[in-house]
Amino acid sequence: AGSSKFGELTFNPATTDGNIVIDKLSTLLTAGRLSAENRAIIYDAYHQKYIESNGNADEALKLAIQLVVSAPEYHSTQTPTFRGSPRTKADEIEGRSGAVPYKAIVYIMLTGGADSYSFLAPLDCDEAPWFSAEKKENNATNTRQQYEAIRQGVALSVEKNQLLPIDAGAGTDVYTARQLPEDEELPQPCKTFGIHKNFTIMRDLYTGFGGTEQPSALWFANTGVLTKPVTKANYRDVNAVTNLFAHNFQQEHTRRIDPFALERGTGVLGRMADALYSTDYKTSGVSIRDSTITLAGTPGYSPQYRIVSPNSASTQFNPDPTDASMQDRIFDLNNATMADSGFFAETWAAKSVDAINLNEEMSQTLDPSNPLSTLSTPFDCGDLCNKLKVIAQLIKSGDSRKIHREFFYATTGGWDMHSMVLPGLESRLSHVNEAISQFVTELKAQGKYDQVVIIETSDFARTLDPNGNIGVDHGWGGNYFMIGGDVKGGQIVNRFPDDILNSDGSQGDSNVGRGRMIPSMAWDSVWHALAQWMGVEEAEMDMVLPNRDSFNNIGVHFLEATDLFHGNVRRERKALRK
Secondary structure, eight states: OOOOOOOOOOOOOSOOOHHHHHHHHHHHHHTTOOOHHHHHHHHHHHHHHHHHTTSOHHHHHHHHHHHHTTSHHHHSSOOOOBOSSOOOOGGGSTTOOOOOOOEEEEEEEETTOOOTTTTEEEOOOTTSTTSOHHHHHTTOOOHHHHHHHHHGGGOOOTTTTOEEEEEOOOOOOOOOSSOOOTTSOOOOSOSEEEEETTOHHHHHHHHHHHHTSOOOEEEEEEEEOOSSOOOTTTTHHHHHHHOTTOHHHHHHHHHHOOTTOTTTTOOHHHHHHHHHHTTTOOEEEEEESSOOGGGOOOTTTSOOOEEEOSSSTTOOSSSSOSSTTHHHHHHHHTOOBOTTSOHHHHHHHHHHHHHHHHHHHHHHHSOTTSGGGOOSSOOOSSHHHHHHHHHHHHHHTTTTTTOSEEEEEEEEOOOOOSSOHHHHHHHHHHHHHHHHHHHHHHHHHHTOGGGEEEEEEESOOBOSSOOTTSOOOBOSOEEEEEEOTTBOOSOEESOOOOOSBOTTSOBOTTBOSTTOBOOSEEHHHHHHHHHHHHTOOGGGHHHHSTTTHHHHTTTOOOOOHHHHBOSOHHHHHHHHTO
8 A cells, every 4th residue: 555556567578570560569559550651760760779789688678658649649549641741840930030129028927816905005195186176075975994994903004014105197088887967087095005014126127116117007996807897787797707705717717808709728828929929930838837728829820839947947847868869859759740630649749749859958058057048036936936047048038039028927825814814914925026026136237127017916905994814805896017128117007996985984885895896997998908019910919809899889998008118119110010
C-alpha cells in the first residue's frame, strides 16, 4: 500500500534487423498505421544509432520507440499523407516585418473578487461641484457620508491612516449606463479620494510622484460586466445571461467580453490578436502558468498563445536526448501533410511542432546566460513578482523576437474575503504593491514603460455593506486601475457612485442590495480604447467586441484611445504598411 507502480515496455526483439524491429513496433504501437515515410525515418535513426553505439541494440531500440511515440500515427487512428516539405514557422510567414514600435498589454486578474471600494474610497465630498448648497439644505447625504454609513466598521479613513489622498482629476465625460444631456457636466462627486495605504505605488504613479513625473496611472470607477445598460428595475436581464455574483461565471465573462458567445471559445485578448494579425502585425500571447480563455483566439487566425511556468520558464524540451539528431527527426516525422490528410493526425503533428518551436524560443529567450533575460530589478516578492519577472524578460526581448503586439495574462489569488477583510487587504495589497512597483521600475529601466499597459481586473467588487464576520460578500461594479507610460494618468474615469444610499438610509438607485452597485461603465468600453491603442481598426472592432451594438445602438459611446492615452496609433499603422 502506498507504493507507486510503473509500467515498462518489455518488448525485446530477437533480432537487430532494423526493418523487422520497426515493423514490430508499428504493429505494437500503431496497429500497423506507421506510414512508409515515417518507417524510413525511424529505420534510419535505429540503424545509425546501432552503428554509432557499437552495436548497442538496447540504445537503438530505445530511440526507435521514442520516435514512434512522437509520430502522429501513434496519437491518432490515421495514417497521414505527407506533402514532402517541412512546416512553416509562424514567424517565417511573409508580410509581417514592418518596423512598428513594440506594444504589450499585461492583464492581471485578482481572482476571488477584490474589495475595490477599499482600493479607492471617497474622501472630501462636501466641496465637490455636484454637492450644491441646495442639496445641503435639503439634508442630502454626500458620497463620503453614504460610504461611511454603509461600510460601517470596514470604512477606511485618512484619520485612521488607512488612505492616501489624491485629487479626483479631470476624469472623462463618458458615462455609459444612465445617459444625461450632452451639455451636462459629469464631475466626480468628491473633490478628493483615497487610495489604500498599502498601495503606495498607485498613489505615486497617479500623482506623478508628487508632480515630479508625468502621471501614468488612472482608475476606472464603477466598472463591470454588462450585457446592456440597465437600471435597478431591469438589472436581472444581465443576471439571466452572466450569472451575477458567481465567481466562475463572472471571471469567464470578464475574460471573454462576449456575453452572448457570438465569438464562441475566444477571449478579448485573443480576438484582439486575431484582428491585429489579420492587418499584418506579428502578435504573441503568453499566459503565466494558467490556461485561460482570455488569450484564446479563433483557431487558425493568429498564432496560438503559449503557457510559461514562472518557476521553470527556461526548461528545454527533451534536454537529454537519446540521440543528437532526435529533435530533427521528430520534426521530420511531423512534416506538413496534404489537404486531404487525416484531421486528427494533422492536429497532433502541427501542435507538436509548434510546441517544440515555441519551447525553443522561450528557453533561449529566458536562459540565464542570455543578456535579454538579465534584468536590473530583483523581483524578490513572491508569486506575482515571479510572474511579472518572466513577463519583463519577454518584453525586453520583444524587439529581438520581432514581435509587434504582445499580450500577457497573469493572476494572483486570495481576494475572496468573506471575513476579516481589513487585515486580508493589507496583506494582499502589500504583495501587489511591491510586485507592480518592481515591474514598473524594470520597464522604465528597459525604456519600455511607454509601450506597455498594465490593466487590472477581478471577478467583481464586494458588497459595500459588511457581513457579520467583518468581511464583505460578492458584489458587482467596482474600481480598477490601469498603468503605463503612455497612459493619461491622474484621472478617475467614469463617475464614482453617488447614489449608494438615499437620505433616509434606503438603497440608492444603483444599489441592488447590500451595496452591490450596478456598473455605470461596461468593460467593453475600456477594451474599446485599449484595442484602438494597440492598433485595431474600426472594421475589426465588432469581432473584438461582439456585443458593442447593445450599447452603441442606444447612444452609448465607448471610451476612445484619446481619452486614455497620449500616443498616435494612426502613425504606427502607416509605418506598418510601408
